[in-house]
Amino acid sequence: MNAMLNPEILQGSGFCTKHNTKEIIMGGFQGCPQCAVEYVNAANKQHGFEVQKSVREKHFAGAMIPERHKDAGFRNYITQLAGQKNALTQTANFAKKIVNGAIENLVMVGSTGTGKTHLACATARTLLAKGKYARYITSEELAQRIMKAWDKDTKDQSEQSVIHEFTQYDLLILDEYGLHDREKRLELIHKVLYSRYDACKATMLISNMTLEQLKNDLGDRLWSRFQHGGLTIIECNWKDARAV
Numbered sequence: 001m002n003a004m005l006n007p008e009i010l011q012g013s014g015f016c017t018k019h020n021t022k023e024i025i026m027g028g029f030q031g032c033p034q035c036a037v038e039y040v041n042a043a044n045k046q047h048g049f050e051v052q053k054s055v056r057e058k059h060f061a062g063a064m065i066p067e068r069h070k071d072a073g074f075r076n077y078i079t080q081l082a083g084q085k086n087a088l089t090q091t092a093n094f095a096k097k098i099v100n101g102a103i104e105n106l107v108m109v110g111s112t113g114t115g116k117t118h119l120a121c122a123t124a125r126t127l128l129a130k131g132k133y134a135r136y137i138t139s140e141e142l143a144q145r146i147m148k149a150w151d152k153d154t155k156d157q158s159e160q161s162v163i164h165e166f167t168q169y170d171l172l173i174l175d176e177y178g179l180h181d182r183e184k185r186l187e188l189i190h191k192v193l194y195s196r197y198d199a200c201k202a203t204m205l206i207s208n209m210t211l212e213q214l215k216n217d218l219g220d221r222l223w224s225r226f227q228h229g230g231l232t233i234i235e236c237n238w239k240d241a242r243a244v
Ligand SMILES: Nc1ncnc2c1ncn2[C@@H]1O[C@H](COP(=O)(O)OP(=O)(O)O)[C@@H](O)[C@H]1O
Pocket: 072, 076, 077, 078, 079, 084, 111, 112, 113, 114, 115, 116, 117, 118, 119, 241, 242
């Protein structure tokens, strides 16, 4: 018989004062039978916590939030300026809507250092905490991912399957839009945006371009689709947070 699975139970010499019962010795355990039950329950509960924790960690890791913004939240976003207050309120509202199942888009444009990526990561974490799937990626990285798929030697993943992958998330955060090369790469990014529109998925698009430049860049067809169902537009046109 396997001693590990079926440990021998011996009568111990001790007495459990908590349960007024004679102790037993079972494997490495010594205590009364009631203590044994409590011990096993506590161990199972701890194991449950650990499994939950590991699932949660994997869920958060899948969002690929940049290390630099791992602590970025709504709570630590400073609102000294009216524009910052507006940006915080609008993004937090958007996050709440997506958590509640809305399918809407958000565009955040403006100068560098105004906390756009900060608010995007805060949004991602809010969603993740509620069990939603969020994914952060820069426009450049996304274009690279699709182009790598063309290289048959590296993987048999086709362009279509990468687009499919990025269509699945409840919220895709596409950051630094417009910093990548023009033409071909842009077309790839647009394919993902169209695919998300067709699949009724929410997207957050962030860019250092002006709103006008962004509209031109997306083109009328994509821009009108982007507005479908509701679009939040946030313009961040104040000075760098570190310079305030
Ligand atoms: N209003 C703010 N409150 C707190 N931190 C901020 C704020 N604005 C910017 N930051 C911080 O400044 C740094 C640059 O912000 P970031 O989100 O990367 O700007 P952007 O994406 O607009 O270029 C980050 O570390 C970010 O957390």
